[in-house]
Amino acid sequence: MxxxxxxxxxxxxxxxxxxxxxxxxxxxxxxxxxxxxxxxxxxxxxxxxxxxxxxxxxxxxxxxxxxxxxxxxxxxxxxxxxxxxxxxxxxxxxxxxxxxxxxxxxxxxxxxxxxxxxxxxxxxxxxxxxxxxxxxxxxxxxxxxxxxxxxxxxxxxxxxxxxxxxxxxxxxxxxxxxxxxxxGGRAVAIPQAGAATFAPKLTEPDGAVDWNEPADRVAGRIRGVTPEPGAHTTVAGIRIKLLDAEVPEGEVLLKPGEIAGHGRDILIGTATQSISVSKVQPAGRPVMSSGDWWRGVRSSQVRAGT
Structure with a gap:
C-alpha cells in the first residue's frame, strides 16, 4: 500500500x-x-x-x-x-x-x-x-x-x-x-471498553516532588516525569533534579524530605517509608552519583524541599 x-x-x-x-x-x-x-x-x-x-x-x-x-x-x-x-x-x-x-x-x-x-x-x-x-x-x-x-x-x-x-x-x-x-483484508477493529482516563501533556510544575506524599506516589512521580519535564526539589535553596527512584526493601523511616546517605545512593523520607535515589543533577552541574553529591553537601540538617 x-x-x-x-x-x-x-x-x-x-x-x-x-x-x-x-x-x-x-x-x-x-x-x-x-x-x-x-x-x-x-x-x-x-x-x-x-x-x-x-x-x-x-x-x-x-x-x-x-x-x-x-x-x-x-x-x-x-x-x-x-x-x-x-x-x-x-x-x-x-x-x-x-x-x-x-x-x-x-x-x-x-x-x-x-x-x-x-x-x-x-x-x-x-x-x-x-x-x-x-x-x-x-x-x-x-x-x-x-x-x-x-x-x-x-x-x-x-x-x-x-x-x-x-x-x-x-x-x-x-x-x-x-x-x-x-x-490483506484481515484487520478487525473492536470498540474500546471500560472507563477512559486521560493523560494531558506535563509541564515543569508537574515535576515538583511533594515529600509529604506516600513513598510509592513519590517514586512514581519521579520516574513518570523523567526525563521530561524532570523531577526536581530544592536542598538548601539549590534546585536538584532527581533522575530515578525506588522504594527499597526494608522499611527505613526518615521525616518527609530528610536525607541520609546510603552507600552510593541517598535515602529521602516521605509520608511513609523512605525512597532511594541513585542519580541527581544539581543546578548548573553534570549528572552525578547521589551519594557523591550528598557527601559534598556536608550537612545533616538540610532537607529536600527547603
Whole structure:
C-alpha cells in the first residue's frame, strides 16, 4: 500500500524504519518543523525528519495539517495514513482521504490514558502494566476502535523515558502487523471498553516532588516525569533534579524530605517509608552519583524541599 507516515519524536522512528523496510511505499513523511535545540537554540530537524532524509523519503514539515498540507497530501494517492506521536490533529477532509483512513500507534492500553503523555501518567499513577495499541483514528481524542494491542510489564525502577524506548520497539512491530492485516483484508477493529482516563501533556510544575506524599506516589512521580519535564526539589535553596527512584526493601523511616546517605545512593523520607535515589543533577552541574553529591553537601540538617 501507499502510506502517509506522520510522526515527530524519537519514539516514532522505529515505526518509520520498520514500515520503510517493508513492501509498502511511504509516499510522504509528515513531521513538525525544525525546532531550536540546546543553549545556542540551533534549528534542528525532528528525529523523524532526520530518519526520513537518511531513508531517502519525501518530507512535509508542518506544524498544522491545514488546507495547504491537506492539498499536498491529496496528491500522494495514499491508501492509508499512519500516525505515531506527530503532535498535531488530523481533521476532515484529510481524516477520510486515504481509502483505509488513518491508524494511530498509542503507548497505552486504551481506553486507559488517552492523550499526549500516556506513559508518564501510567508511571505517576503506579500502573504495573501498560502497553501499546493501534486504533482507527477518529475525531474524538484517542477514542477509535482498537485493531491490536501488546501488553508490557513495567520494570520496578524504569523511568518514563526507558519505558517509552521499550514501547517504541514493541509498537513498531505491532504497527507493522496491523498494516499487513489491513492490506490483506484481515484487520478487525473492536470498540474500546471500560472507563477512559486521560493523560494531558506535563509541564515543569508537574515535576515538583511533594515529600509529604506516600513513598510509592513519590517514586512514581519521579520516574513518570523523567526525563521530561524532570523531577526536581530544592536542598538548601539549590534546585536538584532527581533522575530515578525506588522504594527499597526494608522499611527505613526518615521525616518527609530528610536525607541520609546510603552507600552510593541517598535515602529521602516521605509520608511513609523512605525512597532511594541513585542519580541527581544539581543546578548548573553534570549528572552525578547521589551519594557523591550528598557527601559534598556536608550537612545533616538540610532537607529536600527547603
Amino acid at each position: 501507499r502510506l502517509i507516515f506522520a510522526g515527530t519524536p524519537d519514539v516514532a522512528v522505529p515505526s518509520l524504519r520498520v514500515l520503510a523496510a517493508s513492501d509498502h511505499d511511504i509516499a510522504t513523511v509528515v513531521t513538525r518543523p525544525d525546532a531550536p535545540i540546546g543553549r545556542r537554540r540551533v534549528l534542528t530537524p525532528s528525529p523523524v525528519a532526520a530518519a526520513a532524509e537518511e531513508l531517502g523519503l519525501p518530507v512535509l514539515k508542518t506544524a498544522r495539517l491545514d488546507e495547504a498540507a491537506t492539498a499536498r497530501l491529496a496528491t500522494t494517492d495514499a491508501e492509508l495514513g499512519v500516525i505515531v506521536a506527530y503532535g498535531g490533529l488530523v481533521r476532515e477532509p484529510l481524516l477520510s482521504m486515504p481509502e483505509h483512513g488513518w491508524i494511530n500507534l498509542h503507548f497505552s492500553l486504551l481506553p486507559r490514558w488517552r492523550g499526549a503523555a500516556p506513559v508518564q501518567h501510567a508511571l505517576i499513577a503506579g500502573d504495573e502494566e501498560t502497553g501499546a495499541s493501534v486504533f482507527r483514528l477518529v475525531a474524538e481524542l484517542d477514542a477509535g476502535d482498537v485493531f491490536e494491542e501488546r501488553r508490557y510489564a513495567v520494570p520496578a525502577r524504569a523511568t518514563a523515558g526507558e519505558v517509552l524506548n521499550d514501547l517504541a520497539g514493541l509498537g513498531a512491530e505491532l504497527l507493522r502487523d496491523v498494516v499487513a492485516a489491513i492490506e
